[in-house]
Amino acid sequence: MNSSNEWKFTRRDVLKMGAMSMTAMAVPRLVAAQAAVETPRQPVEAKVALEVNGKAQELSLDTRTTLLDALREHLHLTGTKKGCDHGQCGACTVIVDGRRINSCLTLAVMHQDAKVTTIEGLGTPDKLHPMQAAFVKHDGYQCGYCTPGQICSAVAVLDEIQRDIPSHVTEDLSAKARVSRMEVRERMSGNICRCGAYSNIHDAIADVAGGVA
Amino acid sequence: MKPFSYERADSPKAAASAAARTPGARFIAGGTNLLDLMKTGVEEPSHLIDVNGLDLDRIEPTDEGGLRVGALVRNTDLAADARVRRDYPLLSRALLSGASGQLRNKATTAGNLLQRTRCPYFYDINQPCNKRLPGSGCGAIGGYSRQHAVVGASEACIATHPSDMAVAMRALDATVETVKPDGGTRRIPIAQFHTLPGSTPHIEHALAPGELITAVTLPRPVGGAQLYHKVRDRASYAFALVSVALIVQKDGKGCVAMGGVAHKPWRMEAADAALPEGAAAVAKHLFDGAQPTEQNAYKITLAERTLAAALVEAKGRAA
Numbered sequence: 001m002n003s004s005n006e007w008k009f010t011r012r013d014v015l016k017m018g019a020m021s022m023t024a025m026a027v028p029r030l031v032a033a034q035a036a037v038e039t040p041r042q043p044v045e046a047k048v049a050l051e052v053n054g055k056a057q058e059l060s061l062d063t064r065t066t067l068l069d070a071l072r073e074h075l076h077l078t079g080t081k082k083g084c085d086h087g088q089c090g091a092c093t094v095i096v097d098g099r100r101i102n103s104c105l106t107l108a109v110m111h112q113d114a115k116v117t118t119i120e121g122l123g124t125p126d127k128l129h130p131m132q133a134a135f136v137k138h139d140g141y142q143c144g145y146c147t148p149g150q151i152c153s154a155v156a157v158l159d160e161i162q163r164d165i166p167s168h169v170t171e172d173l174s175a176k177a178r179v180s181r182m183e184v185r186e187r188m189s190g191n192i193c194r195c196g197a198y199s200n201i202h203d204a205i206a207d208v209a210g211g212v213a
Numbered sequence: 214m215k216p217f218s219y220e221r222a223d224s225p226k227a228a229a230s231a232a233a234r235t236p237g238a239r240f241i242a243g244g245t246n247l248l249d250l251m252k253t254g255v256e257e258p259s260h261l262i263d264v265n266g267l268d269l270d271r272i273e274p275t276d277e278g279g280l281r282v283g284a285l286v287r288n289t290d291l292a293a294d295a296r297v298r299r300d301y302p303l304l305s306r307a308l309l310s311g312a313s314g315q316l317r318n319k320a321t322t323a324g325n326l327l328q329r330t331r332c333p334y335f336y337d338i339n340q341p342c343n344k345r346l347p348g349s350g351c352g353a354i355g356g357y358s359r360q361h362a363v364v365g366a367s368e369a370c371i372a373t374h375p376s377d378m379a380v381a382m383r384a385l386d387a388t389v390e391t392v393k394p395d396g397g398t399r400r401i402p403i404a405q406f407h408t409l410p411g412s413t414p415h416i417e418h419a420l421a422p423g424e425l426i427t428a429v430t431l432p433r434p435v436g437g438a439q440l441y442h443k444v445r446d447r448a449s450y451a452f453a454l455v456s457v458a459l460i461v462q463k464d465g466k467g468c469v470a471m472g473g474v475a476h477k478p479w480r481m482e483a484a485d486a487a488l489p490e491g492a493a494a495v496a497k498h499l500f501d502g503a504q505p506t507e508q509n510a511y512k513i514t515l516a517e518r519t520l521a522a523a524l525v526e527a528k529g530r531a532a
Contacts, residue, residue, distance in 0.1 A: 041215055041216040041217070041259060042216060043216045044216055044217065044218045044219065046219055062216070063216070063217055063218065063219040063261070064214045064216060064217070066248070085252065086249050086252065087245055087249060087313075087315070087316060090313065090315060093315055099289075099318040100314060100315050100318060101315050101318050101319050102245070102315045102316065102319070105244060105245045105248050105249060105316075105319070106244050106245075106248065106319065107219075107241075107244065107248065107261075109219055109263075110241070110244065110263055110265060112221075153314070153315065156314070157314065160289075160314065163293075164293065165289060165292070165293040166292065166293060166298065166305065166309060167309055167314075168306075168309040168310050168449065170309075173298040173299075173302050173305055173306075174298060174299065185449075186448075186449050187314050188314075189313055189314075189448075189449035189450040190312075190313025190314050190315045190316065190450055191313075
Protein backbone atom coordinates (compact mmCIF):
# COMPACT_ATOMS: atom_id res chain seq x y z
CA MET A 1 0.00 0.00 0.00
CA ASN A 2 2.76 2.42 0.93
CA SER A 3 4.59 1.86 -2.37
CA SER A 4 1.82 3.66 -4.24
CA ASN A 5 2.93 6.85 -6.01
CA GLU A 6 0.55 9.04 -4.07
CA TRP A 7 2.74 8.68 -0.98
CA LYS A 8 5.53 10.56 -2.68
CA PHE A 9 3.55 13.74 -2.29
CA THR A 10 3.62 15.52 1.03
CA ARG A 11 0.51 17.28 2.24
CA ARG A 12 2.21 20.56 1.40
CA ASP A 13 2.83 19.47 -2.19
CA VAL A 14 -0.81 18.59 -2.59
CA LEU A 15 -1.86 21.99 -1.24
CA LYS A 16 0.55 23.71 -3.61
CA MET A 17 -0.81 21.78 -6.55
CA GLY A 18 -4.31 22.70 -5.54
CA ALA A 19 -3.38 26.35 -5.44
CA MET A 20 -1.65 26.14 -8.81
CA SER A 21 -4.55 24.51 -10.56
CA MET A 22 -6.88 27.17 -9.12
CA THR A 23 -4.58 29.87 -10.45
CA ALA A 24 -4.29 28.25 -13.83
CA MET A 25 -8.05 28.12 -14.14
CA ALA A 26 -8.59 31.65 -12.99
CA VAL A 27 -5.81 33.46 -14.84
CA PRO A 28 -7.26 33.61 -18.33
CA ARG A 29 -10.57 34.96 -17.10
CA LEU A 30 -9.42 37.44 -14.48
CA VAL A 31 -6.01 38.85 -15.27
CA ALA A 32 -5.43 38.34 -18.97
CA ALA A 33 -6.09 42.00 -19.73
CA GLN A 34 -3.55 43.21 -17.18
CA ALA A 35 -0.89 40.65 -18.12
CA ALA A 36 -0.87 41.76 -21.73
CA VAL A 37 0.41 45.26 -20.98
CA GLU A 38 2.46 44.85 -17.82
CA THR A 39 6.25 44.69 -17.98
CA PRO A 40 8.10 43.04 -15.10
CA ARG A 41 9.08 45.53 -12.43
CA GLN A 42 12.61 45.70 -11.07
CA PRO A 43 13.20 45.61 -7.32
CA VAL A 44 13.94 49.02 -5.79
CA GLU A 45 16.52 49.46 -3.03
CA ALA A 46 16.27 52.14 -0.35
CA LYS A 47 18.34 53.03 2.67
CA VAL A 48 16.99 53.26 6.18
CA ALA A 49 18.73 54.05 9.47
CA LEU A 50 17.10 52.97 12.69
CA GLU A 51 18.00 51.98 16.22
CA VAL A 52 17.30 48.42 17.25
CA ASN A 53 17.65 47.45 20.91
CA GLY A 54 19.85 50.49 21.52
CA LYS A 55 22.16 49.83 18.58
CA ALA A 56 22.28 52.03 15.47
CA GLN A 57 21.65 50.11 12.25
CA GLU A 58 21.93 51.18 8.64
CA LEU A 59 20.30 48.98 6.08
CA SER A 60 19.89 49.03 2.33
CA LEU A 61 16.73 47.10 1.60
CA ASP A 62 14.33 46.15 -1.13
CA THR A 63 11.46 48.58 -0.45
CA ARG A 64 9.15 45.58 -0.03
CA THR A 65 10.97 44.43 3.12
CA THR A 66 8.72 44.53 6.15
CA LEU A 67 10.13 45.60 9.49
CA LEU A 68 9.69 41.98 10.55
CA ASP A 69 11.82 40.65 7.69
CA ALA A 70 14.43 43.36 8.26
CA LEU A 71 14.73 42.27 11.89
CA ARG A 72 14.81 38.54 11.19
CA GLU A 73 16.51 38.20 7.82
CA HIS A 74 18.84 41.19 7.78
CA LEU A 75 19.66 41.82 11.44
CA HIS A 76 19.28 38.14 12.38
CA LEU A 77 17.16 38.98 15.40
CA THR A 78 15.05 35.87 15.09
CA GLY A 79 13.32 36.21 18.45
CA THR A 80 10.51 38.10 16.74
CA LYS A 81 8.37 35.50 14.98
CA LYS A 82 6.48 35.38 11.71
CA GLY A 83 3.13 33.72 12.28
CA CYS A 84 0.40 34.76 9.86
CA ASP A 85 2.27 37.69 8.24
CA HIS A 86 -1.09 39.50 8.04
CA GLY A 87 -1.44 41.20 11.42
CA GLN A 88 -3.89 38.64 12.73
CA CYS A 89 -1.78 36.62 15.18
CA GLY A 90 0.52 39.10 16.96
CA ALA A 91 3.61 36.83 16.91
CA CYS A 92 5.56 39.65 15.23
CA THR A 93 4.73 42.27 17.89
CA VAL A 94 7.62 44.65 18.63
CA ILE A 95 7.78 48.02 20.35
CA VAL A 96 8.52 50.96 18.06
CA ASP A 97 9.02 54.39 19.61
CA GLY A 98 7.33 53.13 22.75
CA ARG A 99 4.28 51.59 21.06
CA ARG A 100 3.55 47.98 20.23
CA ILE A 101 2.89 47.28 16.57
CA ASN A 102 2.67 44.32 14.18
CA SER A 103 6.09 44.39 12.52
CA CYS A 104 4.71 42.33 9.61
CA LEU A 105 2.32 45.10 8.56
CA THR A 106 4.81 47.91 8.21
CA LEU A 107 7.70 48.51 5.83
CA ALA A 108 11.21 48.88 7.22
CA VAL A 109 11.82 51.97 5.06
CA MET A 110 8.93 53.71 6.83
CA HIS A 111 10.92 53.67 10.08
CA GLN A 112 13.77 56.09 9.48
CA ASP A 113 15.26 57.11 12.88
CA ALA A 114 12.80 54.91 14.80
CA LYS A 115 13.73 53.16 18.02
CA VAL A 116 12.77 49.49 17.88
CA THR A 117 12.70 47.12 20.85
CA THR A 118 12.42 43.40 20.20
CA ILE A 119 12.31 40.53 22.66
CA GLU A 120 16.13 40.46 22.51
CA GLY A 121 16.19 44.06 23.73
CA LEU A 122 13.85 43.57 26.68
CA GLY A 123 16.15 41.29 28.66
CA THR A 124 18.96 38.77 28.37
CA PRO A 125 19.15 35.15 29.55
CA ASP A 126 21.19 36.38 32.54
CA LYS A 127 19.02 39.35 33.27
CA LEU A 128 15.43 38.72 32.28
CA HIS A 129 12.89 41.51 31.95
CA PRO A 130 10.32 41.12 34.77
CA MET A 131 7.72 40.11 32.18
CA GLN A 132 10.00 37.41 30.79
CA ALA A 133 10.66 36.12 34.30
CA ALA A 134 6.92 36.09 35.04
CA PHE A 135 6.17 34.09 31.87
CA VAL A 136 8.76 31.51 33.01
CA LYS A 137 7.39 31.45 36.55
CA HIS A 138 3.76 31.05 35.46
CA ASP A 139 4.47 28.74 32.54
CA GLY A 140 2.86 31.22 30.14
CA TYR A 141 3.47 29.13 27.02
CA GLN A 142 3.70 25.64 25.63
CA CYS A 143 5.45 25.63 22.25
CA GLY A 144 6.76 29.16 22.82
CA TYR A 145 6.29 30.40 19.25
CA CYS A 146 3.91 33.23 20.16
CA THR A 147 5.79 34.07 23.37
CA PRO A 148 8.11 36.88 22.16
CA GLY A 149 5.07 38.67 20.71
CA GLN A 150 3.01 37.98 23.84
CA ILE A 151 5.74 39.42 26.06
CA CYS A 152 6.36 42.53 23.95
CA SER A 153 2.61 43.09 23.81
CA ALA A 154 2.18 42.54 27.55
CA VAL A 155 4.92 45.03 28.42
CA ALA A 156 3.21 47.60 26.18
CA VAL A 157 -0.25 46.82 27.57
CA LEU A 158 0.80 47.72 31.10
CA ASP A 159 2.39 50.89 29.76
CA GLU A 160 -0.83 51.75 27.88
CA ILE A 161 -2.88 51.37 31.05
CA GLN A 162 -0.30 53.52 32.86
CA ARG A 163 -0.73 56.18 30.16
CA ASP A 164 -4.51 56.08 30.66
CA ILE A 165 -5.43 54.64 27.27
CA PRO A 166 -8.93 53.13 27.58
CA SER A 167 -10.07 49.83 26.07
CA HIS A 168 -13.27 48.31 24.75
CA VAL A 169 -14.09 46.93 28.22
CA THR A 170 -13.29 50.11 30.16
CA GLU A 171 -16.62 50.85 31.82
CA ASP A 172 -16.16 54.55 32.50
CA LEU A 173 -14.33 56.56 29.85
CA SER A 174 -14.04 59.50 32.23
CA ALA A 175 -12.17 57.46 34.85
CA LYS A 176 -8.50 56.57 34.69
CA ALA A 177 -7.70 53.22 33.07
CA ARG A 178 -7.01 50.41 35.56
CA VAL A 179 -5.59 46.91 35.40
CA SER A 180 -8.16 44.12 35.72
CA ARG A 181 -8.58 40.60 34.39
CA MET A 182 -11.06 41.76 31.76
CA GLU A 183 -8.81 44.65 30.74
CA VAL A 184 -5.81 42.37 30.24
CA ARG A 185 -7.86 39.84 28.29
CA GLU A 186 -9.28 42.50 25.99
CA ARG A 187 -6.00 44.31 25.46
CA MET A 188 -4.13 41.08 24.67
CA SER A 189 -6.69 39.97 22.04
CA GLY A 190 -4.27 40.78 19.21
CA ASN A 191 -1.94 38.00 20.36
CA ILE A 192 -3.12 34.50 19.56
CA CYS A 193 -1.77 31.43 21.40
CA ARG A 194 -2.83 28.26 19.62
CA CYS A 195 -1.52 26.12 22.48
CA GLY A 196 -4.08 27.91 24.63
CA ALA A 197 -1.81 29.11 27.43
CA TYR A 198 -4.01 32.14 27.96
CA SER A 199 -4.78 31.69 31.64
CA ASN A 200 -1.08 31.38 32.50
CA ILE A 201 -0.23 34.31 30.24
CA HIS A 202 -2.78 36.34 32.16
CA ASP A 203 -1.31 35.25 35.49
CA ALA A 204 2.17 36.29 34.36
CA ILE A 205 0.94 39.74 33.32
CA ALA A 206 -1.08 40.12 36.53
CA ASP A 207 2.00 39.23 38.55
CA VAL A 208 4.04 41.99 36.91
CA ALA A 209 1.13 44.43 37.27
CA GLY A 210 1.19 43.81 40.99
CA GLY A 211 -1.50 41.22 41.41
CA VAL A 212 -4.90 41.28 39.72
CA ALA A 213 -7.92 39.22 40.71
CA MET B 214 4.47 41.50 -3.53
CA LYS B 215 5.37 43.40 -6.70
CA PRO B 216 8.33 45.83 -6.53
CA PHE B 217 7.55 49.50 -5.96
CA SER B 218 9.44 52.75 -5.63
CA TYR B 219 9.07 54.77 -2.46
CA GLU B 220 9.17 58.42 -1.43
CA ARG B 221 8.52 60.40 1.72
CA ALA B 222 6.25 63.37 1.08
CA ASP B 223 7.11 66.70 2.70
CA SER B 224 3.80 68.53 2.35
CA PRO B 225 0.18 67.50 1.81
CA LYS B 226 0.05 69.39 -1.48
CA ALA B 227 3.30 67.79 -2.70
CA ALA B 228 1.94 64.39 -1.74
CA ALA B 229 -1.30 65.00 -3.64
CA SER B 230 0.42 66.27 -6.77
CA ALA B 231 2.94 63.38 -6.70
CA ALA B 232 0.05 60.93 -6.44
CA ALA B 233 -1.79 62.58 -9.33
CA ARG B 234 1.20 62.56 -11.70
CA THR B 235 2.52 59.06 -10.84
CA PRO B 236 0.51 56.23 -12.36
CA GLY B 237 0.01 53.36 -9.93
CA ALA B 238 0.86 55.48 -6.88
CA ARG B 239 -0.74 55.00 -3.47
CA PHE B 240 -0.43 56.92 -0.24
CA ILE B 241 0.76 54.92 2.73
CA ALA B 242 0.21 55.96 6.35
CA GLY B 243 -0.46 53.22 8.92
CA GLY B 244 -0.22 50.66 6.13
CA THR B 245 -2.08 48.01 8.13
CA ASN B 246 -4.66 47.46 5.41
CA LEU B 247 -2.68 48.41 2.29
CA LEU B 248 0.31 46.15 3.05
CA ASP B 249 -2.01 43.27 3.83
CA LEU B 250 -3.66 43.76 0.43
CA MET B 251 -0.28 44.06 -1.30
CA LYS B 252 0.83 40.75 0.18
CA THR B 253 -2.24 39.02 -1.18
CA GLY B 254 -1.86 40.67 -4.60
CA VAL B 255 -5.13 42.60 -4.38
CA GLU B 256 -3.22 45.90 -4.45
CA GLU B 257 -0.18 46.27 -6.68
CA PRO B 258 1.00 49.88 -6.41
CA SER B 259 4.14 50.72 -8.39
CA HIS B 260 4.94 53.68 -6.15
CA LEU B 261 4.27 54.44 -2.49
CA ILE B 262 4.06 57.95 -1.12
CA ASP B 263 4.73 57.82 2.62
CA VAL B 264 2.69 60.57 4.27
CA ASN B 265 3.68 59.72 7.85
CA GLY B 266 6.06 62.68 8.09
CA LEU B 267 3.33 65.22 7.31
CA ASP B 268 2.24 67.53 10.07
CA LEU B 269 -1.28 66.09 10.27
CA ASP B 270 -1.21 64.32 13.62
CA ARG B 271 -2.89 66.80 15.95
CA ILE B 272 -6.36 67.11 17.46
CA GLU B 273 -7.32 70.79 17.69
CA PRO B 274 -10.45 72.75 18.64
CA THR B 275 -12.29 74.39 15.72
CA ASP B 276 -13.75 77.91 15.71
CA GLU B 277 -17.21 76.30 15.68
CA GLY B 278 -16.62 74.59 19.01
CA GLY B 279 -15.86 71.18 17.53
CA LEU B 280 -12.64 69.25 16.98
CA ARG B 281 -10.38 68.96 13.99
CA VAL B 282 -8.75 65.54 13.90
CA GLY B 283 -5.62 65.35 11.75
CA ALA B 284 -5.58 62.62 9.11
CA LEU B 285 -2.57 60.97 10.76
CA VAL B 286 -3.94 60.84 14.30
CA ARG B 287 -3.63 57.18 15.26
CA ASN B 288 -6.77 55.32 16.31
CA THR B 289 -5.34 54.76 19.81
CA ASP B 290 -4.66 58.46 20.30
CA LEU B 291 -8.05 59.56 19.02
CA ALA B 292 -9.85 57.09 21.28
CA ALA B 293 -7.76 58.14 24.31
CA ASP B 294 -8.05 61.90 23.81
CA ALA B 295 -9.70 63.45 26.89
CA ARG B 296 -11.94 65.74 24.78
CA VAL B 297 -13.12 62.85 22.61
CA ARG B 298 -13.83 60.69 25.67
CA ARG B 299 -15.83 63.50 27.25
CA ASP B 300 -17.63 65.08 24.29
CA TYR B 301 -17.74 62.32 21.65
CA PRO B 302 -17.71 59.08 23.69
CA LEU B 303 -19.43 57.34 20.78
CA LEU B 304 -16.26 57.84 18.72
CA SER B 305 -13.97 56.50 21.45
CA ARG B 306 -16.19 53.46 21.87
CA ALA B 307 -16.30 52.72 18.15
CA LEU B 308 -12.53 53.01 17.79
CA LEU B 309 -11.86 50.81 20.81
CA SER B 310 -14.17 48.11 19.47
CA GLY B 311 -12.12 47.84 16.28
CA ALA B 312 -9.01 45.76 15.51
CA SER B 313 -6.32 45.05 18.12
CA GLY B 314 -4.13 47.26 20.30
CA GLN B 315 -1.21 46.81 17.91
CA LEU B 316 -3.28 47.79 14.88
CA ARG B 317 -4.89 50.79 16.58
CA ASN B 318 -1.41 52.08 17.40
CA LYS B 319 -0.63 52.24 13.68
CA ALA B 320 -3.97 52.81 11.96
CA THR B 321 -4.78 56.42 11.13
CA THR B 322 -8.00 58.43 11.03
CA ALA B 323 -7.90 58.86 7.25
CA GLY B 324 -6.79 55.29 6.61
CA ASN B 325 -9.61 53.95 8.74
CA LEU B 326 -12.14 55.80 6.54
CA LEU B 327 -10.49 54.34 3.43
CA GLN B 328 -10.30 50.73 4.60
CA ARG B 329 -11.26 48.17 2.01
CA THR B 330 -13.93 45.55 2.56
CA ARG B 331 -12.99 42.24 4.21
CA CYS B 332 -15.17 40.30 1.76
CA PRO B 333 -13.28 37.01 1.28
CA TYR B 334 -13.93 37.08 -2.47
CA PHE B 335 -12.30 40.51 -2.71
CA TYR B 336 -9.26 39.20 -0.83
CA ASP B 337 -8.81 36.04 -2.90
CA ILE B 338 -7.39 36.93 -6.30
CA ASN B 339 -8.48 33.55 -7.67
CA GLN B 340 -12.11 34.51 -7.19
CA PRO B 341 -14.23 36.81 -9.31
CA CYS B 342 -14.83 40.23 -7.74
CA ASN B 343 -16.27 43.31 -9.43
CA LYS B 344 -14.65 45.53 -6.82
CA ARG B 345 -11.14 44.18 -7.42
CA LEU B 346 -11.52 43.55 -11.14
CA PRO B 347 -14.57 45.26 -12.63
CA GLY B 348 -16.59 42.97 -14.86
CA SER B 349 -15.25 39.72 -13.40
CA GLY B 350 -18.44 38.98 -11.45
CA CYS B 351 -19.29 38.60 -7.77
CA GLY B 352 -18.36 35.44 -5.91
CA ALA B 353 -20.30 36.42 -2.81
CA ILE B 354 -23.66 36.46 -4.58
CA GLY B 355 -24.67 32.83 -4.50
CA GLY B 356 -21.57 32.08 -2.41
CA TYR B 357 -20.66 32.41 1.25
CA SER B 358 -22.50 35.57 2.25
CA ARG B 359 -23.36 35.54 5.96
CA GLN B 360 -21.10 38.56 6.58
CA HIS B 361 -22.31 40.61 3.64
CA ALA B 362 -24.55 43.60 3.06
CA VAL B 363 -28.31 43.32 3.42
CA VAL B 364 -29.25 46.79 2.21
CA GLY B 365 -28.01 49.25 -0.43
CA ALA B 366 -26.19 46.45 -2.25
CA SER B 367 -26.35 45.78 -5.99
CA GLU B 368 -26.20 42.93 -8.46
CA ALA B 369 -22.52 43.71 -8.84
CA CYS B 370 -21.46 43.73 -5.19
CA ILE B 371 -22.76 42.90 -1.72
CA ALA B 372 -19.63 43.86 0.24
CA THR B 373 -19.81 45.79 3.52
CA HIS B 374 -17.65 48.65 4.75
CA PRO B 375 -15.57 47.29 7.61
CA SER B 376 -14.92 50.43 9.66
CA ASP B 377 -16.36 51.00 13.14
CA MET B 378 -14.94 54.52 13.36
CA ALA B 379 -16.73 55.61 10.19
CA VAL B 380 -20.09 54.52 11.61
CA ALA B 381 -19.57 56.77 14.63
CA MET B 382 -18.35 59.60 12.40
CA ARG B 383 -21.54 59.23 10.35
CA ALA B 384 -23.74 59.52 13.45
CA LEU B 385 -21.69 62.53 14.56
CA ASP B 386 -22.03 64.28 11.16
CA ALA B 387 -18.28 64.61 10.66
CA THR B 388 -16.74 66.37 7.67
CA VAL B 389 -13.76 65.11 5.67
CA GLU B 390 -11.21 67.78 4.68
CA THR B 391 -8.94 67.19 1.70
CA VAL B 392 -6.24 68.78 -0.39
CA LYS B 393 -6.30 68.31 -4.14
CA PRO B 394 -3.29 67.93 -6.45
CA ASP B 395 -3.63 71.60 -7.51
CA GLY B 396 -3.41 72.68 -3.87
CA GLY B 397 -7.12 73.50 -3.56
CA THR B 398 -9.01 72.21 -0.56
CA ARG B 399 -12.43 70.64 -0.17
CA ARG B 400 -14.81 69.71 2.64
CA ILE B 401 -16.93 66.59 2.12
CA PRO B 402 -19.76 65.76 4.55
CA ILE B 403 -19.30 62.19 5.75
CA ALA B 404 -22.80 61.37 4.41
CA GLN B 405 -21.46 61.98 0.90
CA PHE B 406 -18.01 60.51 1.42
CA HIS B 407 -18.67 56.78 1.02
CA THR B 408 -20.60 55.53 -2.01
CA LEU B 409 -22.95 52.64 -2.72
CA PRO B 410 -21.71 49.91 -5.05
CA GLY B 411 -24.26 50.22 -7.89
CA SER B 412 -22.59 49.09 -11.10
CA THR B 413 -19.20 50.54 -10.03
CA PRO B 414 -18.25 48.81 -6.76
CA HIS B 415 -14.56 49.61 -7.35
CA ILE B 416 -15.46 53.24 -6.56
CA GLU B 417 -15.87 53.48 -2.80
CA HIS B 418 -15.57 57.16 -1.92
CA ALA B 419 -15.81 60.68 -3.26
CA LEU B 420 -12.07 61.39 -3.48
CA ALA B 421 -10.63 62.34 -6.87
CA PRO B 422 -7.35 60.79 -8.07
CA GLY B 423 -4.48 62.16 -5.97
CA GLU B 424 -6.78 63.90 -3.49
CA LEU B 425 -5.45 63.50 0.06
CA ILE B 426 -7.44 63.56 3.30
CA THR B 427 -5.90 66.10 5.68
CA ALA B 428 -8.39 66.01 8.57
CA VAL B 429 -11.81 65.01 9.78
CA THR B 430 -13.75 67.65 11.68
CA LEU B 431 -16.38 66.98 14.29
CA PRO B 432 -19.15 69.53 14.86
CA ARG B 433 -19.94 70.99 18.29
CA PRO B 434 -20.63 68.24 20.83
CA VAL B 435 -24.32 67.27 20.85
CA GLY B 436 -24.32 65.58 24.27
CA GLY B 437 -27.03 63.02 25.00
CA ALA B 438 -26.46 59.35 25.67
CA GLN B 439 -23.95 58.02 23.14
CA LEU B 440 -23.49 54.28 22.60
CA TYR B 441 -21.70 52.00 20.19
CA HIS B 442 -22.93 48.42 20.28
CA LYS B 443 -21.01 45.96 18.14
CA VAL B 444 -22.04 42.34 17.59
CA ARG B 445 -19.40 39.95 16.27
CA ASP B 446 -18.40 36.30 16.14
CA ARG B 447 -16.00 36.61 19.07
CA ALA B 448 -15.72 39.02 21.99
CA SER B 449 -12.74 40.97 20.69
CA TYR B 450 -10.70 41.59 17.56
CA ALA B 451 -13.30 40.80 14.91
CA PHE B 452 -15.24 42.77 12.33
CA ALA B 453 -18.87 43.63 13.03
CA LEU B 454 -21.71 41.43 11.91
CA VAL B 455 -23.86 44.36 12.93
CA SER B 456 -23.00 47.53 14.82
CA VAL B 457 -25.16 50.36 16.09
CA ALA B 458 -24.00 53.92 16.74
CA LEU B 459 -26.67 55.68 18.76
CA ILE B 460 -27.10 59.19 20.10
CA VAL B 461 -30.28 59.85 22.12
CA GLN B 462 -31.27 63.06 23.85
CA LYS B 463 -33.46 63.28 26.96
CA ASP B 464 -36.55 63.96 24.83
CA GLY B 465 -36.01 60.69 22.96
CA LYS B 466 -34.81 62.33 19.76
CA GLY B 467 -31.48 61.48 18.24
CA CYS B 468 -29.85 59.53 15.46
CA VAL B 469 -28.74 56.04 14.51
CA ALA B 470 -26.07 54.80 12.12
CA MET B 471 -25.40 51.14 11.49
CA GLY B 472 -22.32 49.23 10.47
CA GLY B 473 -21.90 45.77 8.97
CA VAL B 474 -25.10 46.01 6.95
CA ALA B 475 -24.16 48.03 3.87
CA HIS B 476 -21.37 49.28 1.60
CA LYS B 477 -21.15 52.38 3.79
CA PRO B 478 -22.24 53.47 7.27
CA TRP B 479 -26.03 53.22 7.08
CA ARG B 480 -28.15 56.11 8.30
CA MET B 481 -31.45 57.62 7.15
CA GLU B 482 -33.29 60.77 8.19
CA ALA B 483 -36.63 58.98 8.35
CA ALA B 484 -35.12 56.37 10.65
CA ASP B 485 -33.71 59.06 12.94
CA ALA B 486 -37.14 60.69 13.09
CA ALA B 487 -38.69 57.37 14.14
CA LEU B 488 -36.33 56.98 17.09
CA PRO B 489 -38.88 58.01 19.76
CA GLU B 490 -41.15 55.20 18.49
CA GLY B 491 -38.56 52.51 19.24
CA ALA B 492 -36.25 50.06 17.51
CA ALA B 493 -38.83 48.35 15.31
CA ALA B 494 -39.93 51.66 13.76
CA VAL B 495 -36.31 52.69 13.14
CA ALA B 496 -35.39 49.33 11.63
CA LYS B 497 -38.43 49.46 9.35
CA HIS B 498 -37.03 52.61 7.74
CA LEU B 499 -33.38 51.53 7.73
CA PHE B 500 -34.13 48.19 6.08
CA ASP B 501 -36.87 49.31 3.74
CA GLY B 502 -36.14 47.55 0.44
CA ALA B 503 -33.44 45.35 1.97
CA GLN B 504 -32.44 42.37 -0.14
CA PRO B 505 -30.63 39.96 2.15
CA THR B 506 -29.36 36.58 1.03
CA GLU B 507 -30.55 33.43 2.71
CA GLN B 508 -27.35 33.40 4.75
CA ASN B 509 -27.38 36.99 6.01
CA ALA B 510 -31.10 37.67 6.53
CA TYR B 511 -30.41 37.21 10.26
CA LYS B 512 -28.67 40.59 10.22
CA ILE B 513 -31.95 42.47 9.91
CA THR B 514 -33.33 40.84 13.06
CA LEU B 515 -29.98 41.21 14.80
CA ALA B 516 -29.72 44.90 13.90
CA GLU B 517 -33.18 45.67 15.30
CA ARG B 518 -32.48 43.78 18.52
CA THR B 519 -29.06 45.37 18.92
CA LEU B 520 -30.67 48.78 18.56
CA ALA B 521 -33.41 47.83 21.04
CA ALA B 522 -30.75 46.83 23.58
CA ALA B 523 -28.85 50.07 23.00
CA LEU B 524 -32.05 52.10 23.48
CA VAL B 525 -32.73 50.38 26.79
CA GLU B 526 -29.20 51.15 27.94
CA ALA B 527 -29.50 54.76 26.78
CA LYS B 528 -32.74 55.16 28.71
CA GLY B 529 -31.06 53.79 31.82
CA ARG B 530 -28.31 56.38 31.51
CA ALA B 531 -30.68 59.28 31.00
CA ALA B 532 -32.66 58.34 34.13
